[in-house]
Amino acid sequence: MSLEDFLDDDFIKIGLDCVNQDQLFQTLYQEAYSKGYVSKQFLEKIKEREESFPTGLSINNYNVAIPHTDPEYVFKQFIAITTLKRPIPFQLMDDRSKKVNVKIVILLGLNEPHDQLNVLQQLIQMIQDEKKIEQIASSTSVKEIRHLFIQ
Template identity: 30%
Template sequence: MVKKEIMYQTNFQTKEELFQGVTAFLVDKGFATAEFEAALREREERFPTGLPSEPPAAIPHSDGTYAKEDVIVGILNEQPLEFYQMGTNKSTLLHPRIVFVLLVRDKVTHLDQLQRIIEKAKDHDFLVRLQDASDEGQFTSLIQEEL
């Protein structure tokens, strides 16, 4: 079972701040090791995770080496962050406020969850409802029920 956690209305200024903040959040909850932050940075540098959805989203992740438990963190940042679009060799910059951080130990489950998030990110209505969530409870319900 993959847990779902929420970071609502965060105020990260850069994706690097987000990586630091989400790692601290996951370490505090006992879900990850501190090395997860460096793994996120390295993977994002090599393989960008921005999705050209509308509104845009991003799914930063690394392999399960740093996971103590399986978790997806749904994040809604107050302002857009810069992520390069997946599969574009850093030629296309996106500005998502919605970020899904994936941390799963098993490779098969990791791939299944990644594909599920990518499919869900094609749902314009879902992303708009996430971005327009009026409070943390509404945002949490959407993540819990639909991911």
């Protein structure tokens, strides 16, 4: 499956103004829960997983986070793409003692193990494209972000 199969324009947020991870996760959870994509436990479990297995990445000049949780809390698969008005600190995936200020958050709601590996590989490849990440970070259009993700 391609990234496009998991995208829903309602889950692409531009310039979201959140003060911390809790507010960010709450906002994204409410959207997914109201549409029946996730269980009630999703919010708690995404926070727990982020605490245990941080998802902050520092690649080139951009910091990205890819939070996700266990498949049993996801009813319908999705990817939520969020650019933030103000960066939010996330612990680094490879060094929990350090934090990075993240401006792009890609929340994964996946419930099929083979899809998770495939999606992560595609995302890592995309994130390593500095020009594309720069365009996503500065985009003002849902349509443009969708296009950048699927090209």
